[in-house]
Amino acid sequence: MIHLDDITKTYHTGKVDTEVLLGVDLEVAAGEFLAIMGPSGSGKSTLLHILGLLDRASGGRYTLAGQEVSGLSDAELANLRNTLLGFVFQAFHLLPFATALANVLLPFTYASDYPDDAQEMARRALAQVGLEHRLHHRPGEMSGGECQRVALARALVSEPEVILADEPTGNLDLRSSLEVMSILQRLNEEGKTIVLVTHDAQIGNMCRRLLKLNYGRIDSDEPVEHRELAAELLAGLPEDGR
Numbered sequence: 001m002i003h004l005d006d007i008t009k010t011y012h013t014g015k016v017d018t019e020v021l022l023g024v025d026l027e028v029a030a031g032e033f034l035a036i037m038g039p040s041g042s043g044k045s046t047l048l049h050i051l052g053l054l055d056r057a058s059g060g061r062y063t064l065a066g067q068e069v070s071g072l073s074d075a076e077l078a079n080l081r082n083t084l085l086g087f088v089f090q091a092f093h094l095l096p097f098a099t100a101l102a103n104v105l106l107p108f109t110y111a112s113d114y115p116d117d118a119q120e121m122a123r124r125a126l127a128q129v130g131l132e133h134r135l136h137h138r139p140g141e142m143s144g145g146e147c148q149r150v151a152l153a154r155a156l157v158s159e160p161e162v163i164l165a166d167e168p169t170g171n172l173d174l175r176s177s178l179e180v181m182s183i184l185q186r187l188n189e190e191g192k193t194i195v196l197v198t199h200d201a202q203i204g205n206m207c208r209r210l211l212k213l214n215y216g217r218i219d220s221d222e223p224v225e226h227r228e229l230a231a232e233l234l235a236g237l238p239e240d241g242r
């Protein structure tokens with residue numbers, strides 16, 4: 001699904017060059033659930049943005065679903081992004097005055113063809129994250145965990161093959177984090193490929209493969225030995241356990 005070959009990234013800011021990725025090789029097959037961990041500033045978000053076609057690498061080759069992306073135009077990249085990828089960010093990035101339903105419909109309003117059953121697809125995506133009872137709530141009327149689940153529904157609505165999540169539980173309490181992770185684990189069981197950035201070892205331990213980044217290089221890349229199931233941890237929380 002994802003194939004990176006000697007990917008580098010240097011940011012140019014004024015006269016200063018910051019080398020952030022120093023040659024990353026990575027292969028992610030369909031159906032994997034990969035966690036990217038590493039200290040702050042190690043290049044995790046940069047790598048995820050490149051994977052998500054939100055930014056271009058400075059060097060190396062990136063092949064996504066069989067397409068070498070460096071030769072593609074911005075419009076072609078946007079098209080590939082819209083059809084193949086769904087994003088979730090730490091800060092939700094929801095429109096504050098739009099309902100959950102309207103937020104989930106957003107990807108369609110940017111797309112060239114608005115599907116006839118868009119409303120139905122959005123309702124289904126919200127049901128997938130357990131929010132069928134929050135269709136007309138606005139972000140300010142929901143908890144952080146619910147907002148992140150709306151953001152996840154928005155990522156799911158165009159039925160992408162790959163979900164990319166940058167610290168999706170970074171702003172959430174324990175219960176909400178586990179709720180989001182149990183949804184991601186279920187989606188992965190159903191076949192979605194997921195790449196998730198986190199600095200939380202317990203969250204990393206809920207994925208299937210753990211990659212550690214350090215100063216722009218891969219330090220280690222190993223399967224998760226004793227994977228934790230978020231749904232089980234959730235069931236074990238006390239009633240008021242946040």
Ligand SMILES: Nc1ncnc2c1ncn2[C@@H]1O[C@H](COP(=O)(O)OP(=O)(O)O)[C@@H](O)[C@H]1O
Pocket residue numbers: 011012013018020038039040041042043044045046047
């Ligand atoms: N747009 C940018 N322009 C210049 N430098 C950047 C930019 N984005 C990130 N950086 C720098 O690149 C390094 C890695 O950033 P990032 O990928 O966000 O790390 P992480 O997500 O692991 O904390 C940091 O030193 C950061 O300051």
Ligand SMILES: [Mg+2]
Pocket residue numbers: 044045046
């Ligand atoms: Mg980051």
